[in-house]
Amino acid sequence: MIRRLVALGVAAAAFALGAFWLFTIPRTVSASDLPLHTPDLANGKTVFEIGGCASCHATPEQKDRTLLGGGLALKSPFGIFYPPNISSDARDGIGSWSEAQFVSAMHDGTSPGGYHLYPAFPYASYQRMSFRDLRDLFGYLKTLPAVQGRTPAHDLPFPFGIRRLVGVWKLLFLDGQPFQPDPTKADDWNRGAYLANGPGHCAECHSPRNALGGIVENKRFAGGPNPEGKGWVPNITQKGLGDWSVKDIAWLLQNGMTPDGDSVGSTMTKVVRNTERISDADRLAIATYIKSLPPVDGPERPQK
Amino acid sequence: MKVSTAFAIAALAAVAFGATAVVAQSDPAMQRESLMKENNKHAKNLLQMVKGEKPFNSQAVEAAFAQWTDTARQLPDLFPESAKTGGDNRASPKIWENKTDFNAKIAAFAKAVTDNRAKAVSSLDGLKVALSTVGKACGDCHEDYRLSKK
Numbered sequence: 390m391i392r393r394l395v396a397l398g399v400a401a402a403a404f405a406l407g408a409f410w411l412f413t414i415p416r417t418v419s420a421s422d423l424p425l426h427t428p429d430l431a432n433g434k435t436v437f438e439i440g441g442c443a444s445c446h447a448t449p450e451q452k453d454r455t456l457l458g459g460g461l462a463l464k465s466p467f468g469i470f471y472p473p474n475i476s477s478d479a480r481d482g483i484g485s486w487s488e489a490q491f492v493s494a495m496h497d498g499t500s501p502g503g504y505h506l507y508p509a510f511p512y513a514s515y516q517r518m519s520f521r522d523l524r525d526l527f528g529y530l531k532t533l534p535a536v537q538g539r540t541p542a543h544d545l546p547f548p549f550g551i552r553r554l555v556g557v558w559k560l561l562f563l564d565g566q567p568f569q570p571d572p573t574k575a576d577d578w579n580r581g582a583y584l585a586n587g588p589g590h591c592a593e594c595h596s597p598r599n600a601l602g603g604i605v606e607n608k609r610f611a612g613g614p615n616p617e618g619k620g621w622v623p624n625i626t627q628k629g630l631g632d633w634s635v636k637d638i639a640w641l642l643q644n645g646m647t648p649d650g651d652s653v654g655s656t657m658t659k660v661v662r663n664t665e666r667i668s669d670a671d672r673l674a675i676a677t678y679i680k681s682l683p684p685v686d687g688p689e690r691p692q693k
Numbered sequence: 694m695k696v697s698t699a700f701a702i703a704a705l706a707a708v709a710f711g712a713t714a715v716v717a718q719s720d721p722a723m724q725r726e727s728l729m730k731e732n733n734k735h736a737k738n739l740l741q742m743v744k745g746e747k748p749f750n751s752q753a754v755e756a757a758f759a760q761w762t763d764t765a766r767q768l769p770d771l772f773p774e775s776a777k778t779g780g781d782n783r784a785s786p787k788i789w790e791n792k793t794d795f796n797a798k799i800a801a802f803a804k805a806v807t808d809n810r811a812k813a814v815s816s817l818d819g820l821k822v823a824l825s826t827v828g829k830a831c832g833d834c835h836e837d838y839r840l841s842k843k
Binding site: 649 | 737
């Protein structure tokens with residue numbers, strides 16, 4: 390009797406493990422998914438700026454945004470992440486990656502080695518990006534300097550060090566859908582919606598997260614604790630920005646100043662360093678979209 | 694008590710009271726806070742011009758840049774070890790951990806203001822460019838050395 394139960398238990402466990410393994414296979418994009426395309430490097434640069442790559446991947450303690458040696462310590466509730474070297478270096482960076490490997494990393498959060506990347510790398514937003522933009526970005530990245538040196542491994546307490554578990558996270562929080570434009574809205578609104586939700590990944594900071602670190606979707610953009618640990622990120626739905634005009638928002642993205650004449654501080658200054666480099670039209674598009682967000686109550690900000 | 698003693702005591706009290714008032718006014722934490730609030734008023738004014746909410750007024754622009762120049766001049770001396778907190782201050786403790794870098798950021802702000810003064814005063818288009826540059830210099834320092842609003 391006991392032996393039968395044990396055998397049943399082992400079988401069940403094996404089945405569960407097998408199912409877990411199956412459901413968490415890292416997805417990839419293959420080269421056959423990518424038709425012939427000559428990268429548009431100017432567009433690639435735009436994507437680079439709005440994507441904010443330099444903010445996490447630039448070598449720390451220096452000002453050249455094109456030196457992408459990685460290594461900045463990003464603290465999170467799950468441990469410390471070190472964004473890797475994504476310079477054009479063939480050994481330590483992405484210099485020897487294929488296009489399909491790069492697109493898989495950005496779109497599916499899968500590394501060329503075939504394992505899950507951690508969603509501190511905001512592929513939950515990047516999954517909305519068009520393959521064209523991803524390929525242009527890759528082309529542009531390959532033109533940037535090679536930086537030598539590998540970054541430290543992420544410092545994550547058990548069980549977050551088990552990469553395969555990220556497969557479960559992806560099942561819960563990734564839908565793999567590209568950006569869907571709204572045909573009832575103007576072109577600039579749709580451009581803004583694409584930029585904000587895709588490469589701009591604004592919601593990754595401006596939304597509250599649940600215990601598993603996924604964005605609480607019905608409170609997207611409604612602000613919450615800074616995922617990097619300290620401080621509070623504002624509500625940028627109309628609940629928070631009701632007094633702001635489209636122009637106010639566009640100006641903030643250009644020079645970091647609020648309508649009250651204050652200048653943003655902390656992590657938002659890093660964002661402005663990116664958004665100040667995109668076109669007026671793109672900033673206006675993002676502002677148009679953000680201004681249109683219906684008011685949503687965010688989580689309660691803790692009082693002093 | 695003798696009248697002269699009473700007067701002496703009164704005089705001493707007055708001096709003491711006056712001294713406290715003087716000390717309060719020269720409290721670095723309060724002074725830097727009031728400078729920043731002034732900066733903000735000017736920034737808001739110029740931003741409204743740039744956004745077309747107010748007409749361009751070169752005298753107001755000149756006043757703003759004069760105030761910012763004055764701030765940059767005073768700031769390096771307003772962060773002594775003895776005055777780390779006060780009032781509604783949002784001065785981060787990091788200031789005293791990285792004094793050299795902090796002072797460099799003040800110098801960069803001073804330079805941005807000086808370099809852009811003439812351009813800002815000359816025309817609305819000049820002001821747009823100047824304000825962006827100065828705004829960035831404000832942000833560069835606030836990024837690491839000003840605490841978030843609670």
